[in-house]
Amino acid sequence: MRPDIAGQAYKGRTASIGFAHGPFVRVDATPTGGRAVGTPGDEERALRAALAFAGRQIVALAKAAGGDAAQILEFQVALLDDEDFLESTFAAILDGTPAEAAWVSALDKQIADYNSAPDEYLQARSSDVADLRDRVARALRGGDSETLKIPRGAVVCADDLPPSRFLEIDWSNGGGLALLRGSPTSHVAMLARARGIPMIVQLGAVSTSAATALLDGEGATLELDPSSEQVGLFKRRRELHRKNEASAQAILRRPAASWDGEKIRLLINIQRVEDIDHPDAQYADGIGLMRTEFLLTGRMGLPDEETQYAAYASVLRWAGDRPVTIRTFDAGGDKPVPGFTEDGEANPFLGVRGLRLCLRHPDVFRVQLRALARAGVRGNLKVMFPMVTTPEELEAGRALFAEAVGQLQSEGVDAALPPLGIMVEVPAAALTVEQFEAAFLSIGSNDLAQYVTACDRSNGSLAKLIDPLNPAVLYLIGRVAEFGRRGGTSVSLCGDMAGDPRCTAALLSRGLRELSVNPSALAQIKRTIDDLGRGGSRD
């Protein structure tokens, strides 16, 4: 963007979305002053004192900020405790280098090292090291009291801003951050996002003097001394952004979605433990599907009981009282696992996959069942088996599970058999669902559609035929949902259909009252149900 209107406009990269309109403040730190240099012994003592002082400051900042910020500052604390790291600095001091020069040169070397790293994440760490360098240097000079004097609500502009400086600024009245360099993956960007402070990085060169600024974190623009026309346009963008956010978030925060007077439970699917960190995940009614295949991808072989237990327990801890449905290993088909799945199957989708595979490898399966049985006492756990075709398979899985529970209990380990359910994805299971003694049912619509329409779902040229709204697929979904409603068995659907707003009306009208979607689809599906409830199409 060029300054072709009144004020100057700059374009950068978004680090945190939001809008700020306020006084413009440059905070370029210029290291000034110096200190008298003493003997090597004096210098060593001075640096030790400065390190201790800086350490106390950082610990105090971390304590006041808490959460993410505290974790970020821990890296700096760890560097101050790192004898290997400090060794070369103290060696240089003993050789006659003044403390500050020795310290700054050691840190600059680290910074250069991080900056030369190929990945952006490591590059971003250089600002943490620069933060520490400057803090200790200030402490050495005794000028540690220089705090940033920044008016509230200001748009702060700097070359780069380290996390501890960010935390020293009072953001309680809003404001924004514009960095000439910086990175969206830096710690300060994480802090800005966590606090809802709009932030732009990589602006390049920006005029050093201006009275006011407009910062649009969404469009990644910074406008200095804007004309009234620019301010007007900015306010319109800000208003639009607020409205969109507010409507989706307002619906998301409601306790439950409802349709036709009935509560619709919206759960989430997770692929791995980190997925619960999605900001919208907290609004889910529980976890409808936790996949466990991520545990199998390690090159070190199959995961041990402790590794699995830790993963399951951490998700249960996060969920609290809410239900968590964990699916046992669903390998095979399009998810081969070396050393576990069968090689050379002509039709892997019709081969030894899901529960079929686990029943063939009781040694592997037993480890997972033990970890699940132990996790079962830690929260509201439900377990389901994938690719079940006949009731005998469910019973074989149940027997192994019960055996694992018994064994754990005889070892004196707390364990319980959780409610056992099945995925309904094989047409045979959908057609004979009455015969399964399952505590709950979860429809896997992706595989169900693939098997009902006889279309390989990885074959793009069949995409039209494998339409999940195919009447035969919907018939089976309706059949399973109806069985559940009559007999009081809970039925959910966890395939892609659940997260596709075009399918929502069809699913609800067929009797489904539980959908499990990816966290990113939660707000949209909740809004879709809300719209349908207000008299939208009922399919």
Next chain:
Amino acid sequence: MLETRKANGEIITGSVKLVHAAGMHARPAVKLTKLAKKFQAQISIRASEAAEWINAKSVSKIMALRAPRDSTIEFKASGEDAEAAVAALVKLVAADFPDTDP
């Protein structure tokens, strides 16, 4: 995943795959050194069969490993509590550096 063996009398080794999405970055490195420092044993670490073993109690050296996701992390330790140290460190990496102990 846990592979400990006693070799040469007092040296305990163990290896584990790094599953952390971002590789060995700042938070995992801090957690690892904090844990290593709880043990008296001398503990070394290397990634992907590098020639050099480094001090597992030094956060700057561990960051300098730049171990990417899926690389193999090896520990070796000697001293009184070496066995417990290696087991705990392997567990930490295998469990993907959980925030609190389960």
